[in-house]
Amino acid sequence: MPTPEDRLLRELQNDSGRSIAELAQVTGMSSSAAHRRMRALEDDGTIQGYAARLDPRKLGLRMQAFVEITLANQGQEAMDLFEEAACGFDEILSCHLLSGEADYMLRIAATDLDHFDSIHRKALAKLPGVATMKSFFSIREVKPWSGYPVRSE
Numbered sequence: 001m002p003t004p005e006d007r008l009l010r011e012l013q014n015d016s017g018r019s020i021a022e023l024a025q026v027t028g029m030s031s032s033a034a035h036r037r038m039r040a041l042e043d044d045g046t047i048q049g050y051a052a053r054l055d056p057r058k059l060g061l062r063m064q065a066f067v068e069i070t071l072a073n074q075g076q077e078a079m080d081l082f083e084e085a086a087c088g089f090d091e092i093l094s095c096h097l098l099s100g101e102a103d104y105m106l107r108i109a110a111t112d113l114d115h116f117d118s119i120h121r122k123a124l125a126k127l128p129g130v131a132t133m134k135s136f137f138s139i140r141e142v143k144p145w146s147g148y149p150v151r152s153e
Contacts, residue, residue, distance in 0.1 A: 006076055007151045008037055009046070013147030016050045061109040064138040065116055067124060068102035079103075081128045089123040102134070111121040 007027040011018070018026075019143040024034035027084075039046045056062070071078055079097075086095040086106065096105045106124075116135075124133060 002150075003074075004033070005037055005041065006035060009041070009150045012038075012050075013049065013150070014063045017052075023052055049070070056109055063110045063112060063116060064141070065108040065110065066136045066138070067106040067108060067133040068132075069104040069106060069127070070101070070132040071103045071129045073129060074103060078129045082130070085127050091119045092124045 004027060008023060009031070011023055011026055019132075020035050021031050021039070023030040024039075027034060029037070038047065041104065056064075069082075071082060082104070083097075086104070087090050091108055091110075092106050093109055095104045097103065098105055108116065108119055108124075110119055115138075119137075
């Protein structure tokens with residue numbers, strides 16, 4: 001059975017723009033209890049912030065690419081330099097250190113192939129220590145990310 005915190009976290013991930021009174025009602029808590037639990041979850045770092053989910057198509061970003069990166073050297077300094085550089089480009093939406101053949105996976109949003117080419121030349125080509133780069137283009141998003149699973153233990 002889900003705990004009150006679980007219900008609150010699920011509802012916040014679904015729509016964090018609701019008032020505390022609305023969240024309290026849908027989670028079966030009083031407003032003061034919902035407020036206290038939210039503050040506790042913020043204080044312990046479970047809730048790291050609040051943001052709006054934007055429709056990339058409304059922003060003109062109709063293409064998503066995933067780029068596998070393999071570094072020439074997997075030493076700490078090379079990885080640190082790569083990660084610092086990757087974090088410096090707004091065009092790189094996310095960067096994940098991987099296990100397996102490639103070292104990193106980047107997610108990029110672009111308006112079209114010409115825009116991706118520009119991102120490739122202005123951002124990806126400037127990343128330090130890259131030995132190989134493979135790009136994959138998303139044909140269609142089947143299941144959009146909608147939050148982390150929240151389950152009671």
